[in-house]
Amino acid sequence: MTIHSQEAYQPVPDSEDSSVLLDVRGLRTQFDTADGVVRAVNDVTFAVRPGQILGIVGESGSGKSVTARSILRMVRPPGRTTAGEVVYRGQDLLALSEKEMRELRGREIAMVFQDPQSALNPVMTVGDQIAEALIVHGVNKNKARERARELLGQVGIPDVDRRLDDYPHQFSGGMRQRVVIAVALASSPSLLIADEPTTALDVTIQAQILGLLGKLRDELGIAVIMITHDMGVVAEMCDEVVVMYGGRVMEHGPVEVIFEHPELPYTADLLAAMPRIDEHSAGRRLPSIPGAPPDPAHLPTGCPFHPRCRLSESICEQEVPALLPRSDPRHLAACHVTQRGVEIPPLVPAAASAGARRGRDSAPLLEITDLRVDVAADRRGLLRRPEPIYAVDRVSLTVSSGETLGLVGESGCGKSTLARAIVGINHPASGTIRVGDHLVGSKEQAGAKALRETVQYVFQDPYASLNPRRTIRQSLEEALAVRGVPAAERATEAVALLERVGLHERHLDRYPYAFSGGQRQRVGIARALAARPKLLVCDEPVSALDVSIQAQIINLLESLRDEFNLGYLFIAHDLSVVRHLSDRVAVMYLGAFVEYGDAEAVYNSPQHPYTAALLASSPIPDTAERTRERIVLGGDLPSPKNPPSGCRFRTRCPIGPLAHPERTICIEQPPPLAPTSTGQVAACHFAGELARVGAVV
Amino acid sequence: MTKPVPAPPRAPRRRPRGGAWARYARALRTPRGITATVLLLVLVALALLAPVLWPGGYDEQTRDALAPPSAEHWLGTDEFGRDILTRTIYGLRTDLSLILTAVPVSLVIGTLLGLSGYLSSWFGSLMQRVLDIILGFPGLILGIIIVLVIGPGWTALFFAIVIAGLPGFGRLARGGLLSEQQREYVLAARTLGVNKSTVMVRHILPNVVDPLLVQASIYMVVAIFIEAGLSIVGLGINPPKPSLGAMLNVGARYVETLPSYVLGPGAVLLLLALAFTLLSDALNQAATRR
Numbered sequence: 001m002t003i004h005s006q007e008a009y010q011p012v013p014d015s016e017d018s019s020v021l022l023d024v025r026g027l028r029t030q031f032d033t034a035d036g037v038v039r040a041v042n043d044v045t046f047a048v049r050p051g052q053i054l055g056i057v058g059e060s061g062s063g064k065s066v067t068a069r070s071i072l073r074m075v076r077p078p079g080r081t082t083a084g085e086v087v088y089r090g091q092d093l094l095a096l097s098e099k100e101m102r103e104l105r106g107r108e109i110a111m112v113f114q115d116p117q118s119a120l121n122p123v124m125t126v127g128d129q130i131a132e133a134l135i136v137h138g139v140n141k142n143k144a145r146e147r148a149r150e151l152l153g154q155v156g157i158p159d160v161d162r163r164l165d166d167y168p169h170q171f172s173g174g175m176r177q178r179v180v181i182a183v184a185l186a187s188s189p190s191l192l193i194a195d196e197p198t199t200a201l202d203v204t205i206q207a208q209i210l211g212l213l214g215k216l217r218d219e220l221g222i223a224v225i226m227i228t229h230d231m232g233v234v235a236e237m238c239d240e241v242v243v244m245y246g247g248r249v250m251e252h253g254p255v256e257v258i259f260e261h262p263e264l265p266y267t268a269d270l271l272a273a274m275p276r277i278d279e280h281s282a283g284r285r286l287p288s289i290p291g292a293p294p295d296p297a298h299l300p301t302g303c304p305f306h307p308r309c310r311l312s313e314s315i316c317e318q319e320v321p322a323l324l325p326r327s328d329p330r331h332l333a334a335c336h337v338t339q340r341g342v343e344i345p346p347l348v349p350a351a352a353s354a355g356a357r358r359g360r361d362s363a364p365l366l367e368i369t370d371l372r373v374d375v376a377a378d379r380r381g382l383l384r385r386p387e388p389i390y391a392v393d394r395v396s397l398t399v400s401s402g403e404t405l406g407l408v409g410e411s412g413c414g415k416s417t418l419a420r421a422i423v424g425i426n427h428p429a430s431g432t433i434r435v436g437d438h439l440v441g442s443k444e445q446a447g448a449k450a451l452r453e454t455v456q457y458v459f460q461d462p463y464a465s466l467n468p469r470r471t472i473r474q475s476l477e478e479a480l481a482v483r484g485v486p487a488a489e490r491a492t493e494a495v496a497l498l499e500r501v502g503l504h505e506r507h508l509d510r511y512p513y514a515f516s517g518g519q520r521q522r523v524g525i526a527r528a529l530a531a532r533p534k535l536l537v538c539d540e541p542v543s544a545l546d547v548s549i550q551a552q553i554i555n556l557l558e559s560l561r562d563e564f565n566l567g568y569l570f571i572a573h574d575l576s577v578v579r580h581l582s583d584r585v586a587v588m589y590l591g592a593f594v595e596y597g598d599a600e601a602v603y604n605s606p607q608h609p610y611t612a613a614l615l616a617s618s619p620i621p622d623t624a625e626r627t628r629e630r631i632v633l634g635g636d637l638p639s640p641k642n643p644p645s646g647c648r649f650r651t652r653c654p655i656g657p658l659a660h661p662e663r664t665i666c667i668e669q670p671p672p673l674a675p676t677s678t679g680q681v682a683a684c685h686f687a688g689e690l691a692r693v694g695a696v697v
Numbered sequence: 698m699t700k701p702v703p704a705p706p707r708a709p710r711r712r713p714r715g716g717a718w719a720r721y722a723r724a725l726r727t728p729r730g731i732t733a734t735v736l737l738l739v740l741v742a743l744a745l746l747a748p749v750l751w752p753g754g755y756d757e758q759t760r761d762a763l764a765p766p767s768a769e770h771w772l773g774t775d776e777f778g779r780d781i782l783t784r785t786i787y788g789l790r791t792d793l794s795l796i797l798t799a800v801p802v803s804l805v806i807g808t809l810l811g812l813s814g815y816l817s818s819w820f821g822s823l824m825q826r827v828l829d830i831i832l833g834f835p836g837l838i839l840g841i842i843i844v845l846v847i848g849p850g851w852t853a854l855f856f857a858i859v860i861a862g863l864p865g866f867g868r869l870a871r872g873g874l875l876s877e878q879q880r881e882y883v884l885a886a887r888t889l890g891v892n893k894s895t896v897m898v899r900h901i902l903p904n905v906v907d908p909l910l911v912q913a914s915i916y917m918v919v920a921i922f923i924e925a926g927l928s929i930v931g932l933g934i935n936p937p938k939p940s941l942g943a944m945l946n947v948g949a950r951y952v953e954t955l956p957s958y959v960l961g962p963g964a965v966l967l968l969l970a971l972a973f974t975l976l977s978d979a980l981n982q983a984a985t986r987r
Contacts, residue, residue: 464880482890
């Protein structure tokens, strides 16, 4: 085999082939900033064929979104595309005039953005917005409206005639994303670029949208470039995948080949570091990639991944590896080491800490009985007494030391409200919360002595949970001062805390902006530990982090739990993370638990149809799982303001009155949380019916 | 034990280092900040040194009334034969003494009213309704009412400026309070048990103070015009004491015969407004670029 230089190599052997729809060659986009030139996209080459779904996967700063924008020439100054070709149907888009480009955007290539909230104009009806997309390309008004109606039907909006004149705020998040897709489809483009189209959505809604994109490809033959950070989405949806890191394409090839036999240590390690929903991994550490994704302004020399790579050699520091074909000629990878035929050894997890003292106590640390939380109570004004809204409605649970209770549910189901009630930020309307030996009063403020000494909170967003104006030292010493640590000892204790969470003394006097997301989350955990709590409430602690960082934080939480025998209430929407960490799991829907029991029982034989649907909707990063049976829930989460009568889940239930009209009991009687044959409790009149489909064994 | 993670190569970001003071100091080193500071320093120095530079005071009369500009009287003399330039500088002295005292007082009281919701939410709402009532009166009407109660003069202007500024400061402070209270770092401090006043001083106040300072420098300009407005209708500073507004009021009568009568005080007023506008711009830039 001859070694080509990267510039000369064409991954599509016959790129003049008419079967290629979009051919991107040697694309470079850079940003000229005050800190110097940031090469966000560096020599990116790939091709898309009609009807193909190409995934571009990468972590934050990998250049995947800038690549998409560069294709459409939508990079804003100071960004500019400096080299390369973007050939669409034989035409170089980079050479077109601005006017020709405008014609092409939307009509030939359309884009779907991540946040459906901001992609739609709030003061225009959705019908008008779709029609606008047509009118700008010269369709007359009545025709445009007719087509808008047709498109809304096509993307699965129910009751189109009525909803055509609704405004975006009248739609839920998932419905809005459907509208955005309808706008993009308006003039029947041949290529759809979707930039993280499901990241802002819940799993059951994500499953709907992914299903829709697949259907559009099958029915309309549209090619899709799907930009995502989620390997599971790639495995389920894409035909080919491009793995980006540090602005470069590092691996490229058919999805099955790459998932089966990655030739890039980064891809291999990333796949290994993700907890699997279909795998019993509790009790052992996750293998993890050290460090954090590089800052695009300060890329390492040579291979961008070499500082974090376990196979790195001296050549990796000096020379950028070329993207070259492997045993399967469709599979390209850029790695000096595997190019020589070196096999990537499996990533070995760090051993669990030796002094694991984890053992359950009989006395629960946290005991909640029949809790209701009224979130409208805080909105009471001078003359206003709003109707109560119970975001948490009659929930009971216990957590003992050394034990993790996982809490899963979609956004808006009340899991954060429940968590915040435990630490006293929200107040219970009825029911009791007992923390240790202390019965929390109904008006007790957050931070009361008995509370703070037992329970602490780890927040979701590491960017928002640290005061930007205070150094890490100030944040930690404040927490230590509250515990009564004498001023003289605070500095040493702060260092000890930082080192315990894997940071260093030199980080003490820095401000939060100097840290990456993962490091900030470590600081947040250190701050919570400063109070020496027995119970940590973790509210989605890893969901804002890059995939390669998540495993680090999960491992940290696990080792802390084992070392200090902490109890965790671990909240997440990612079911695989919850499975990995939890001893027991509670599934929450619209303010109430629908299923509650040992993690293994719940995951192996989900008794409630909602649990089964959640499990079946979660994308699994394994192409072999593509064929598994799906339960795609229709509809959206109803508002907790007026929950449905009887069973709360009946409006979306695949085995409820929607599918079986004779099951009126679901409308008439709320099902109690009752023990099931497999050991957990579930609130369903027909528990166990979907267990087989949902089970992920 | 988890291994210490190698620090990722981070950019030395162009981000504010150090505390709030360092940030404001940096704001003043921008071109706008420098212009504003120099302009303000010159104006304040002139006002402070007026008794030294013009020892005769603003009341010294000559024979010539309404004399045109000359080497002796750069801006001419007024209807009583007093030097207009001298009176302009003394007028500036009056105005600066007003706004540099009244605006900070208004800032402090307004902020306290706005933050009062931290103690109890119904008290906070009540204070907002009080501020709404103040907001219901146009500035001039409000000024007239105060003058009717206190009688015209420096004190009445002082109170007019203080009161008219409260709604602006109060609402900004409350907006900041409401959003800061929901911030995760504020919730984190509360959960840790940091006491309420410390949370306010350390976590809430520093994060609401930026827009308030910008508002204060904008309000300095408004305050000058409140003084001028009330003086123009004759409810401001009592003669013979000069103020920029009062001089404009009288000078307008002679605008055809002696244009320098209004041009002098008008130019100083403009310079003052310009200085505060530039200052607020500079502060705003420093405050939003975080």
